Amino acid sequence: MVYFFLILALVASFELGSPLTLETAVQKSLKWPEEYYFKGEEVDYLAGIITPFEMWYSGNSSRSRIDYNDGTVKNYYVVEDDGDIAREFKVHPQTTEEETNVIVCTELFDNKTLYDILPEELNYEYIGPKFYNGKFVDVWEYAEKDEIAKEKTEKTLYVYQEDGGISIPVYEEIKVYNLWIGAVSQHSVKRFYDYSKPVLEYLDLDESCNDTEAVGSVMVESFSSDILSDIDGAFRSYVSRHNKKYRGDEHEIRKQILQDNLRRVIDHNQKNLGYKLTINKFSDRTDSELANIMGALPSLDHVGSVPFPHTEEEVENLAEKLPKSFDMRLRGYISSVKNQAECGSCWSFATIAAVEGALARKNVGQRNLDLSEQSLVDCSWGFNTYGCDGGMIDGTFEYILEHGIPSEMEYGLYLNKEGWCSIENMTELHKIKDFAAVPPLSVNAMKLALYEYGPVTVTINANDAVFSYDSGIFYDQTCNNEPLNHAVTVVGYGVRDGVDYWIVKNSWGEDYGEDGYILISARNNTCHILENAFYPVV
Known part of the structure; x- marks a missing residue:
């Protein structure tokens, strides 16, 4: 069959007037360019994120640049003094109460290497030619099956050859299958267009970086x-x-x-x-x-726009009447688990989840409401939030109280990057009346807030164990030794084998923990979960 396609390719090349060299699979190899420019797009099918990009890379000058979403966000990488670590500069729009969509530049200190978007060099197998987008390309595949983890990985590349044997990618697809349940756990595609040599002037830092603010980040597999x-x-x-x-x-x-x-x-x-x-x-x-994806900052003052409506004595009396378990997911109040991806926007997802749940609880017609996290990332900089570099929960609720939130359908899809604020163009904004702080360190106050008002946004410490969580009731007192750094949403509580726990919705995708959730023990304020908690009033 391979020879048949090769003959077809040879005939077609003669018809098109272009030369074609017949090579055996043994002779073919992948060799990426050391200097390149591409346009393209990346599609994450499970997260629902489409990201157009432009990429300039120069190994000779140790510089690279990638623009996302038609240049809305630009990342520059520069390696200096023959080192391996690249300085990274991010140029993006910023909107506050005083200014709209002002271009700013920040330097990020994350010990990055020179960024390169080309596929990982693996032991790909040459499959044969294929006609794709008006030209013949070489198809390469890679597959690996992990019997321990019960996962199968498949990667497919389409490339064509330039002079000198340089391989130019046009398509890359990655699929990961969970063999336990037969489901796809990862599926992404990159498409590459318009390959050429890079214009080195485009690798020079943006003028906005002349006055750069240096910032740091603010914020199921089994093995024997x-x-x-x-x-x-x-x-x-x-x-x-x-x-x-x-x-x-x-x-x-x-x-x-x-x-x-x-x-x-x-x-x-x-x-x-x-x-x-x-x-x-x-x-x-x-x-x-x-730290890049742990973008929550502790609130400066643990107060809401209105006080918590119950005294400590009232809380204890009312708590006696609460059910032993309460899960808002079972009542249809909670939207599906989302994925913040690489952007430190947990603060946005955690507050949006609470607002969605509160509105669904109040109005059955809003149970499928999908509000825009991206609008917060773009527009709320004047309320102690910092795009993909973190934000404060109380400031986020203050912004929502002041401006409201559009639906994702009207505002646009989540970008995993900062974007242009377009809140003024929205026709419908969903409002809250107020927001309140849950009295700190009170298990019963948290339960009462959940039962009477809806989901509660909290800030926790996400330590290494939280990142590695798989299942069960999480209890690790070492996370109380570190500061608050990640925002999540409590959507209920329960008891298992005599142990009380919180049902916590995360924003790291459904492949994290128990279908996107982590069950956190209600003992001893695990991971600071009772210290910085707010809920919306609708």
Whole structure:
């Protein structure tokens, strides 16, 4: 069959007047350009995110740049003094109460390498030619099956050859299957267009970076112990399954991080402490990289626009009448789990989830309401929020109280990046009347707020164990030794084997924890969950 397609390709090339060299599968290889420019788009089918991009890369000058969403956000990477670590600058629009869509530049300190969008170099198998978008391309495939994790990874590349044997990608598809249930757990596609050599002037920093604000980040797999003796094999499997791509010495750094996390997961799960940890998409990341998606800041003042309506004595009396368990998911109040992706916008997702739930609780006709997290990322900078670099919960509720929230359908899809604020163009905004703070360190006050008013947005400490959570009732007092850094939404409470817990909706996708949720123990203010809690009043 391969030879048949090769003959067809040869005939077609003669008809088109273009030369074609017949090569065997043995002779073919993948060799990426060291200098390139591409346009393209990336589609994450499970997260529902479409991201157009433009990419300039120059290995010779140790610089790269990628623009997202037609240049709305620009990221520049510069390696200086023959080092391996790149300085990263992000240029994006910012909207406050005084200014709308002003361009600003910030420098991010996350120990990044020079960014390169080309596919990871793996042992791809040459499949044969294919006619795609008006030209013949070479099809390459890679597949790996992990019997321990019960996952299968499939990767497909379409490339064509330039002079000198340089491979130019036009299409990359990645699928990961969960073999336990036969479902796809990851599915993404990149399409590449308009390859050319980069114009080096476009790699020069944007003028807005002349006055740069330097900022840091503000914010199910099973393994047995014998895997630690084959960390190289485990690392290769992890890299393939999660579509990781490293350069140079970064491989050893990432492998060491993964090994440390493997050891921690195995040691924990052998203790049977009531909850399980796992290795997942976060398990090779540095602390600074994890901080990028832990974007919540503790509120400066734990007060709402209205006070909590019950005294401490009233709380205790009313709590005696509450049901033992209360789960708003079962009542149809809670929207589906979403995915904030790489943007540190947890504060936006956690507050939106609470508003959606409160409105659905009040009005049955709003049970399918899908409000826009992106509008908060774009427009609420004047309320102690900072786009993809974090935000405060009380400030976010203040913005919603002042301006309201549009639906995602009207405002537009979540971008995983900062965008242009277009709130003034919306025809319908969903309002809240007020918001209130739950009295701190009170289990009964939290239960009462959930039962009487709806979902509660909280800020917790998301430590390594939270990132690795798989199932069960999470209880880890070490997370109380670190500051608040991640916003989530409490949507109910329950009891299992005599242990009270909170039902917590996260924004890391449905593949995290228990279908996107984490059950956090109600004992001892686990991970600070009772310290910075707010709910909307509708």
